[in-house]
């Protein structure tokens with residue numbers, strides 16, 4: 247059977263021929279070639295089976311556990327395989343939450359949720375949707391960071407697709423092994439910069455899996471359309487390479503042509519497998535690859551880099567939301583970044599774009615309001631020659647400053663943004679300095695996970711005497727300071743990418759344009775009510791995230807139509823209503 251399949255795969259008239267006839271949703275028709283094969287070609291005699299009995303209980307897509315009705319138990323041979331009671335999905339959610347809350351260690355909660363996803367997919371998403379604020383820190387940052395670090399130990403079953411250097415020349419075949427054919431969103435990492443935790447090699451897989459869980463729970467993309475992928479090109483993490491539990495290739499990362507060739511084959515193969523309109527989100531690549539891969543593929547594929555573009559949109563929305571509290575316009579502020587990589591320069595660029603649009607000044611003039619510190623100190627003109635390309639636009643005339651504190655004192659910024667992945671770099675002295683120049687300084691400590699945050703919420707409020715307007719990449723609990731409770735916002739691209747993805751899908755976008763992220767940012771900002779703004783909130787509550795995603799999707803789709811990048815024609819009259827109508831609901835379906 248296997249050799250037959252291989253033969254069919256290798257036959258030009260077999261599966262490969264069918265690749266060219268992708269369905270409108272990017273799926274592949276006629277998987278085994280039986281419809282179009284001529285008499286002298288081999289086909290596979292396959293049958294569709296209605297899942298029943300134990301098979302049905304073991305299929306996470308269809309399993310409902312104790313929620314199967316009496317009729318369903320009769321019709322699908324389930325009698326005796328389940329205890330006799332019927333339990334509603336709502337009660338199942340309560341039971342799961344009870345069990346999750348019993349776990350003291352967040353990693354145990356993570357493992358419990360992953361096991362639920364493997365057992366009963368709809369229940370997993372229902373739990374996540376109904377308890378998003380409580381569970382986001384478990385399936386996403388910060389716990390997902392720990393899960394990646396301990397991936398080899400907690401590994402039970404594979405999630406997602408693993409493409410390694412061993413697969414060079416047959417990446418398309420690997421994609422064909424994935425059971426779903428109508429994939430619409432891929433999140434891919436090569437594991438080199440996992441959150442602020444550095445090179446975790448193949449163990450970075452937790453990130454695409456987590457991001458795609460959010461695509462479904464927060465953005466309503468159906469699970470079968472989501473494909474998490476890790477590209478394993480080795481790791482430079484010695485500790486992992488010496489760890490007997492490590493599951494990736496035990497070799498140094500390949501670079502140069504060999505790396506580029508594998509990525510090129512991957513990018514070509516995803517289009518062949520899933521069509522032109524499959525969205526590829528690059529996630530947690532190191533910056534030496536992230537910028538150039540984005541530049542290379544943005545004009546040929548429907549793709550974006552979440553760390554550069556998604557983060558930019560969410561940070562801009564936060565700063566704009568803070569303006570009523572600080573007074574003035576965006577252009578009136580001076581920005582100082584600690585960290586000049588993907589997140590930092592991505593945010594800087596979108597802010598500069600917005601300032602230039604609002605103030606009708608050139609992009610270069612707008613960039614002059616933005617300063618950046620990297621691991622070597624303030625980025626200034628005298629360092630120009632030695633700077634990576636993506637930093638050069640921010641090398642302004644100034645004397646050298648060796649670190650953030652010196653730069654803060656010299657520049658007197660009103661907005662401090664941390665994207666360095668370095669815990670504690672917003673020191674007491676830095677925070678006190680920024681508070682001494684501004685009535686209401688804006689402080690965004692965006693590095694993830696919590697252990698890498700530039701400062702804690704407590705530090706931000708304490709060292710600014712409660713005047714700081716603060717948000718962080720990973721969540722912090724509310725803080726009491728001098729009898730007042732401060733609730734920090736979470737400035738994380740999770741507010742943005744699910745809606746952007748949904749917007750691309752509902753409009754049939756063929757490319758992602760920067761203006762679509764600008765539209766997403768504006769849409770996010772608009773959702774804040776006056777009351778929330780008055781309370782100093784920079785981001786709307788996560789409880790409303792599915793509404794937020796629908797609004798972002800509608801704005802992104804509208805922008806795609808305006809830019810001539812949308813192919814779903816005619817344009818739906820009401821894009822918001824259409825976005826809602828396309829969103830996956832995790833409620834159980836009835837089986838005939």
Ligand SMILES: NC(=O)C1=CN([C@@H]2O[C@H](COP(=O)(O)OP(=O)(O)OC[C@H]3O[C@@H](n4cnc5c(N)ncnc54)[C@H](OP(=O)(O)O)[C@@H]3O)[C@@H](O)[C@H]2O)C=CC1
Nearest residue numbers: 441442585586587588589620621666667693694719738739
């Ligand atoms: N909240 C959110 O939604 C997001 C948060 N992030 C977080 O941002 C952090 C950075 O990510 P990313 O930009 O992609 O990473 P990069 O590796 O691209 O950039 C890191 C930057 O930090 C600089 N840096 C390192 N050490 C110091 C230091 N001691 N002082 C000042 N700067 C320093 C580096 O300097 P040099 O260039 O000299 O090496 C580099 O410019 C991560 O923790 C990540 O989790 C990322 C995306 C989204």
Ligand SMILES: CC(=O)C(=O)O
Nearest residue numbers: 441530553694738739
């Ligand atoms: C949130 C995110 O994408 C990161 O920290 O990398």
Ligand SMILES: [Mg+2]
Nearest residue numbers: 529530552553
């Ligand atoms: Mg990321």
